[in-house]
Amino acid sequence: MSTKNRSGKQEFTWIPWCLIGNFMILDVITGQKVIFCLAVSVKEYAGSEEKTLILFRNLRPRLNHLETIYRELQTSLEKFR
Numbered sequence: 001m002s003t004k005n006r007s008g009k010q011e012f013t014w015i016p017w018c019l020i021g022n023f024m025i026l027d028v029i030t031g032q033k034v035i036f037c038l039a040v041s042v043k044e045y046a047g048s049e050e051k052t053l054i055l056f057r058n059l060r061p062r063l064n065h066l067e068t069i070y071r072e073l074q075t076s077l078e079k080f081r
Contacts, residue, residue, distance in 0.1 A: 003057070017080035019043045021050045023073045025066050036063045038070060 004010045021041035028035045038061075041050040061069075 015040070015042055015053075017077065019045070020077060023070055023077065025063070025070055026054075035060060036066055038066045040073075 002010055002012045019042055021043060024039050024041070026037045026039050028037060037057075038055045039052050040055060041052050043050050
């Protein structure tokens, strides 16, 4: 996962498959608009609490695109469990 901050510096975060709990599509209501986000629940280490990370934070992909990505990620996750 990569994140670019305001200064333009790009940071990369590697998430091992064994720490990924689940992928999910969240719907966020802002004003009168619904925005869909792809998220992943991650444990920092085995036995810790899960935290949710939003993927494609600066993009606003359509729901049908997120569903396609979600299905592929879920399939990959099931192979590595």
